[in-house]
Amino acid sequence: MQPRTADEIVKWRPSYAWLAGGTWLFSTPQIDTDTLIDLRSLKWPSLEVSETGLDIAATCTIAELYRLQAQRAGSAAEREVELVQARAAYERALALEPSLAEAHRQLGLLYYAMRDVARARAELEQYLALAPSAADRARVGEYVMELAQ
Numbered sequence: 645m646q647p648r649t650a651d652e653i654v655k656w657r658p659s660y661a662w663l664a665g666g667t668w669l670f671s672t673p674q675i676d677t678d679t680l681i682d683l684r685s686l687k688w689p690s691l692e693v694s695e696t697g698l699d700i701a702a703t704c705t706i707a708e709l710y711r712l713q714a715q716r717a718g719s720a721a722e723r724e725v726e727l728v729q730a731r732a733a734y735e736r737a738l739a740l741e742p743s744l745a746e747a748h749r750q751l752g753l754l755y756y757a758m759r760d761v762a763r764a765r766a767e768l769e770q771y772l773a774l775a776p777s778a779a780d781r782a783r784v785g786e787y788v789m790e791l792a793q
Contacts, residue, residue: 646685653681664702684746687779707733707750714757730754745774749784756787765791 647653653660661669663680683703690704691712700709707730714726734751737744752767768788772781 646682648685648687650686662702705733705737705750707731707737707747707754711750711754727754727758731758743774745771745778748774749778749780752784752787756791761791 657679659676659678661674661677661680662683663669664683669677669680683701688701688703689699690701690708692699693712698712710726710730710733714723714730717723717726731751731754734747734754737747738751741747748767748771752764752771755761755764755767758764765788768784768791772778772784772788775781778784
């Protein structure tokens with residue numbers, strides 16, 4: 645089940661299970677589970693930074709944490725290390741499941757930050773192909789047009 649809002653889940657049943665990353669959920673048999681509710685479809689932010697700290701959602705990926713660390717790095721060398729680790733995490737995810745649109749989007753934005761124009765454009769174009777009705781389609785299209793120049 646991929647609800648757009650939590651309100652779409654009218655009545656919770658014992659056979660439902662929240663699916664964020666799936667690591668624990670798929671590590672043991674889930675005999676009583678017949679419906680997975682994908683938290684990613686709710687579009688909740690995976691990371692939120694505020695004056696009071698950092699909120700990390702169950703949908704947050706390791707790659708997103710590396711990207712955040714890169715943004716907050718104290719030196720160019722630290723930033724480069726974090727960006728390389730983030731890139732490797734996204735590439736591993738895509739090696740396992742090439743149709744992950746969001747991973748292509750994030751990898752494209754990462755390549756954009758790394759000033760790797762060709763790879764950024766290719767990943768963002770792949771994202772648009774996999775997610776033709778994405779809410780950020782226009783903005784990502786602007787990035788692609790910028791990268792094409």
